[in-house]
Amino acid sequence: MIQYLFNHGRFQALLVALLIVSGLAAINGLPRTEDPRISNRLAIVTTALPGASAERMEVQVSEKIEQRLKSQAEVKHVSSISRPGLSVITVELKDEITHAPPVWSRMRDLLGDVRSQLPENAAQPLLDDERGYAYTRIVSVNARDDSITMATLNRYAKELQNQLRNVSGVELVHIFGQAEEEIRVTVDQQKASLAGISQAHIHAAIKGADAKVAAGTLTNDKSQMQIEVTGAFDSVARIGAIPVSSNHTASQYQLSDIADISRTIKTPVSEIALIDGKPGLYIAIRMLPKLRIDKFSDKIDVVVQQFELELPNQIELQNIFDQRGYTQERLGDLLGNIAVGFILILAVLFITLGFKAALIVGTALPLTVLFTLVSMHLYGLPIHQMSVTGLVVALGIMVDNAIVITDAVQRYRQQGLNAIAAVEKAVAHFWLPLLGSTLTTILAFAPIALMPGASGEFIGGIALSVIFALIGSYIISHSLVVVFAGQFINNEQRTGIFYQGIRTPKLSKRFAATLKYSLAKPKLTLLLVFIFPVAGFFGAGQLTEQFFPPSDRDMFQIEVHFAPQVSIESTRQAIKEMDAHIRKSQGIEKLDWMIGTNFPSFYYNMMQRNRGANNYAQAMIKVTDFRRANELITALQHQLDSEFPHAQTLVRKLEQGPPFNAPIEMRIYGPNLDTLADLGQQLRTQLIAHNDITHTRPTLLSGSPKLWLNTNEAALTHAGLSLTGMATQLQSQFNGVVVGSIIDNTETVPVRVRVADNRRDDISALFSTQLNTAANATQF
Numbered sequence: 001m002i003q004y005l006f007n008h009g010r011f012q013a014l015l016v017a018l019l020i021v022s023g024l025a026a027i028n029g030l031p032r033t034e035d036p037r038i039s040n041r042l043a044i045v046t047t048a049l050p051g052a053s054a055e056r057m058e059v060q061v062s063e064k065i066e067q068r069l070k071s072q073a074e075v076k077h078v079s080s081i082s083r084p085g086l087s088v089i090t091v092e093l094k095d096e097i098t099h100a101p102p103v104w105s106r107m108r109d110l111l112g113d114v115r116s117q118l119p120e121n122a123a124q125p126l127l128d129d130e131r132g133y134a135y136t137r138i139v140s141v142n143a144r145d146d147s148i149t150m151a152t153l154n155r156y157a158k159e160l161q162n163q164l165r166n167v168s169g170v171e172l173v174h175i176f177g178q179a180e181e182e183i184r185v186t187v188d189q190q191k192a193s194l195a196g197i198s199q200a201h202i203h204a205a206i207k208g209a210d211a212k213v214a215a216g217t218l219t220n221d222k223s224q225m226q227i228e229v230t231g232a233f234d235s236v237a238r239i240g241a242i243p244v245s246s247n248h249t250a251s252q253y254q255l256s257d258i259a260d261i262s263r264t265i266k267t268p269v270s271e272i273a274l275i276d277g278k279p280g281l282y283i284a285i286r287m288l289p290k291l292r293i294d295k296f297s298d299k300i301d302v303v304v305q306q307f308e309l310e311l312p313n314q315i316e317l318q319n320i321f322d323q324r325g326y327t328q329e330r331l332g333d334l335l336g337n338i339a340v341g342f343i344l345i346l347a348v349l350f351i352t353l354g355f356k357a358a359l360i361v362g363t364a365l366p367l368t369v370l371f372t373l374v375s376m377h378l379y380g381l382p383i384h385q386m387s388v389t390g391l392v393v394a395l396g397i398m399v400d401n402a403i404v405i406t407d408a409v410q411r412y413r414q415q416g417l418n419a420i421a422a423v424e425k426a427v428a429h430f431w432l433p434l435l436g437s438t439l440t441t442i443l444a445f446a447p448i449a450l451m452p453g454a455s456g457e458f459i460g461g462i463a464l465s466v467i468f469a470l471i472g473s474y475i476i477s478h479s480l481v482v483v484f485a486g487q488f489i490n491n492e493q494r495t496g497i498f499y500q501g502i503r504t505p506k507l508s509k510r511f512a513a514t515l516k517y518s519l520a521k522p523k524l525t526l527l528l529v530f531i532f533p534v535a536g537f538f539g540a541g542q543l544t545e546q547f548f549p550p551s552d553r554d555m556f557q558i559e560v561h562f563a564p565q566v567s568i569e570s571t572r573q574a575i576k577e578m579d580a581h582i583r584k585s586q587g588i589e590k591l592d593w594m595i596g597t598n599f600p601s602f603y604y605n606m607m608q609r610n611r612g613a614n615n616y617a618q619a620m621i622k623v624t625d626f627r628r629a630n631e632l633i634t635a636l637q638h639q640l641d642s643e644f645p646h647a648q649t650l651v652r653k654l655e656q657g658p659p660f661n662a663p664i665e666m667r668i669y670g671p672n673l674d675t676l677a678d679l680g681q682q683l684r685t686q687l688i689a690h691n692d693i694t695h696t697r698p699t700l701l702s703g704s705p706k707l708w709l710n711t712n713e714a715a716l717t718h719a720g721l722s723l724t725g726m727a728t729q730l731q732s733q734f735n736g737v738v739v740g741s742i743i744d745n746t747e748t749v750p751v752r753v754r755v756a757d758n759r760r761d762d763i764s765a766l767f768s769t770q771l772n773t774a775a776n777a778t779q780f
Contacts, residue, residue: 002427006420006483015480016367023370030373031290031382034327035604038457040132041076041093042659043104045069045111046611048123050085051731053706057082058673060119065089068114074103081699083564086612091127095453104129130172131608134601135284136293137300138321140273140592141311142280148314150179150265150279156315157281158747160307167303169288169296176282176600177273180266183239183742183751189759189770191258196248198772199732203739203753205255209233209242210740210751233742236261239751260756263749267757270612271596272572275318277579282320282592284600290382297324320592321602321620326553327384334388338369341395349399351502357406360484364402364476365395371472372465381464390465397441398469401434401477409485416491423486427478438474442467458657551654552626556633557599557606558582558619558640561648561697565705568596568614575617578644582621585632590622605659629653637694650695662697676700707763720773729771734760 005011047061062080066089069078074097080089091107093100104127111125118125141157143149157175164173187202215227233239240256255261273282287296308317342365349358372391381387405426412422448463450456518525560578562571575593582591594600598608599618610616623629633651640649666683670676677700684696713723736754743749759765 002424002479002483003420005479006423006486012480012483019367019370019374022374026370026373026377027383030292030377032292032294032327032331033287033382033384034293034323034330035134036382036384036386036458036461037133037289038454038604038659039098040100040129041095041097041454042132042607043091043107043127043129044131044608044611045087045089045091045125045127047087047089047118047125048085049087049119049121050735051727052085052119054082054084055673057085057087061087061122062089064117065111065114065125068110069107072103072107072110079699081609083612088609088611090609095456100129130174131601133286134323134604134606135174135321136287136323137285137297137319138600138602139283139285139304140275140280140318140320141283142275142278142316142318144314144316148312151181151263153279153281153315154178154181155747156311157283160283160304163303163307164283164285164300167299169291169299171286171288173286174284174600176284176594176597177271177279178281179269181747181749182264182266183233183236183749184262184264184266184736185239185255185739185751185753186260186262186756187753188258188260189755193770195244195251195253195258196246197244197253197258198247199729199753200772201247202244202255202259203732203737205242205244206239206739206751206753209239212741212743233740233751235742236263239740239742259753266752268568268614269596270568271594272568274572274575274579274593274595275320276592277576282594282600290380293324293327297322320590321600323602330385331383331388334385334392337392338388338395341392342366345395345399349403353403353407356489357410357485360481360488361399361402361406363484364399364473364481367476367480368398368469368472371476372468375468375472376465379464379468381461384461386459386461387465390462391469393462394466394469397466398473401438401473402481404434405430405477405482406485406489409482410489413486413489413491419486423482426485427482431478434474434477438470442470454659455657551603551656553603553654554624554626554629555602555620555622556629556651556653558621558636559650559652560617560619562615562646564615566615571595571615571617574644574647578640578647578649579619581639581643582619582636585636587623587628587632588621589624591619593617593619603654605655605657607659607661609661648695648697673700707766721771726771730766730769733769 005015045065047065049057049061052060058080062082065087066078066080069075069089069091074093075091076094077092078089080087082088093103097103108127111127115122115124139160141153141160143153157178161173161175164170185202185206187199192199192202209231210233211229211231212233213229215229217227218225231238240254240261242255243252244255244258245252273280275282285300287293304317304319311317345365346358346362349361352358353361369391372394376383376387408426408430409422412425413419417425445463445466448456449460449467451460560575562574566574572595575595579591579593582588592599595617596614597611597616598606599620601608602620610618621629621632623632630653633653637649637651640647640651668676668679668683670679677698680698680700684698687693687696711723711726716723716726732753733755736752738750738752740751741748742751754760755769759769
């Protein structure tokens with residue numbers, strides 16, 4: 001084979017051309033992302049039970065679901081946070097699970113089975129496994145003035161969402177900060193009481209008037225005709241015209257006589273988005289894997305720019321985050337490092353080997369890089385910071401085989417062998433030693449490539465790139481490079497740096513003398529050799545331990561926790577004050593907030609674990625450069641802790657590596673919640689005394705304030721009402737009951753009946769609440 005390749009120059013040119021063309025095609029076709037895509041092994045199960053305390057949520061919902069999910073062999077860890085009315089359970093799969101969708105599908109079936117064990121009014125548990133990756137783009141819509149309502153922004157955001165879903169390569173599009181729209185029927189209890197109309201009667205009247213039900217079909221031998229009753233809800237006026245009869249008299253009223261009907265936003269809202277301090281909505285787009293982010297973002301730009309032209313002047317569309325810029329910058333820096341390394345290696349080769357030999361060895365670098373890119377394409381390894389870092393690491397290794405094989409050919413030629421004989425002898429002599437050297441280096445990187453879990457998926461690209469480069473280096477050195485050496489290196493005995501590189505006879509003599517002395521004193525040599533590894537192991541223990549370095553992005557995040565009983569509106573007011581304080585710092589270009597849940601993931605290892613938390617807010621901050629970000633992280637942490645002592649604020653830099661909640665996590669297990677809370681508080685007290693600890697946070701939180709109604713059950717039963725019936729009526733009046741819907745184009749807007757806000761905002765409003773007996777005959 002070597003002889004055939006040596007004698008056929010066209011075949012050599014064909015192989016080189018094949019490497020160049022296939023390598024360039026691989027560069028164009030390989031997916032490009034900023035960071036490796038880590039398999040999503042985290043899912044969040046949310047279950048709502050309106051009106052339930054945190055204790056009830058833990059016992060009646062969270063514990064039952066946890067027990068069912070823990071029965072799965074793939075589950076590594078299950079944790080839960082029970083809040084009033086909401087259970088949030090985090091499920092983490094084992095590291096060896098690389099294809100999670102079938103596991104999540106089976107768990108959804110289990111959640112369907114456990115539904116029968118939950119309280120009757122509990123919602124169906126929802127498993128969400130789509131929030132484990134960073135979004136590729138985040139845009140926002142917000143109003144420039146108060147003339148645009150949140151309901152209007154909702155409709156524009158949904159329209160943009162629909163258009164983006166039709167773009168090729170879009171995996172999903174989520175809206176954050178969305179406010180639910182509803183038709184609110186606010187009953188005037190005084191008017192309803194004077195008219196003798198109960199709350200239950202109003203519910204029944206509205207349900208009976210919404211004629212969105214089938215009315216049968218007329219069928220004959222020639223055709224069939226569907227029957228539908230007119231009167232389905234289509235406007236606020238239609239709902240206001242519903243006739244309602246009195247319980248005590250024959251009088252009849254319209255619903256608008258005893259209730260105020262309006263189209264509005266459901267309150268309280270579950271989440272709030274603040275864009276530049278103003279309410280708005282985030283639209284987050286995620287790209288499918290194995291695509292080029294630059295081409296994908298170009299498609300998104302076309303849709304967003306066209307949509308922006310159709311918006312009214314009162315609505316602003318902003319680009320909050322674009323991963324494309326960071327990807328291009330990071331890959332550009334790494335490619336620059338490759339170019340610098342290539343130049344340095346060539347310079348060293350020119351000095352040490354001479355001009356011809358350096359050129360021949362230098363050809364191994366681009367050819368091996370092209371071979372590596374083709375291998376990455378065939379394997380399915382995208383171009384991202386880890387795979388390109390592997391190429392940087394492998395630069396020096398790529399030329400090792402080529403140097404040895406070229407030097408051997410040059411030596412054999414100087415000994416008088418002809419070109420083909422020198423080539424064949426060099427290959428025959430060195431193929432096995434170099435194969436062993438290559439395999440041992442590959443085996444050294446293999447554990448990184450085979451590392452299980454998120455860590456292996458994150459850094460595995462480095463090892464794979466190095467392994468592909470080593471294989472390419474060995475193959476190219478024993479084929480093209482050795483042939484080039486035989487054809488272009490002659491047997492002339494010329495001297496000088498240009499032909500032989502630097503030659504230092506004195507240094508060579510000293511090196512030879514050192515070798516002889518080492519062979520004569522083997523024990524002393526072994527002792528001296530082992531001094532350096534031992535010193536290295538000792539020095540490693542003195543170094544700072546950090547497996548993954550921090551990111552050098554010009555961004556960071558802020559997480560804020562308030563007391564558990566704080567409402568979302570109170571959180572909003574506090575965040576506005578904090579926002580104004582942060583904006584006084586120099587270098588801040590962008591500051592946006594998400595209240596009530598996590599900010600859309602703009603970094604690959606951000607975790608979404610604070611859904612439904614009215615006392616929580618998270619901010620994304622973009623500054624001028626990463627150096628300013630590092631300065632502000634420390635400064636803002638001290639300032640916010642001092643200025644806002646009622647809030648637990650954590651200013652966090654973006655870290656590399658798999659997702660994590662905190663650098664140190666401690667877990668205490670036990671059956672008694674009160675005991676766990678006491679032990680947790682004791683542990684936190686000891687930890688916070690450490691100078692290097694900024695904050696500690698427990699997952700077992702105190703519940704929100706609760707008002708207990710001490711009811712006279714005998715008197716209540718005598719009045720014809722049970723404890724459950726009383727609780728149900730209070731729930732329906734204060735939280736409302738959905739009794740119908742309006743179809744508005746492609747949207748369904750629910751119709752909710754409840755009392756006015758001033759009838760449910762304090763204890764006095766509770767004492768004036770009217771209850772109806774089972775027979776609806778009396779009110780009290």
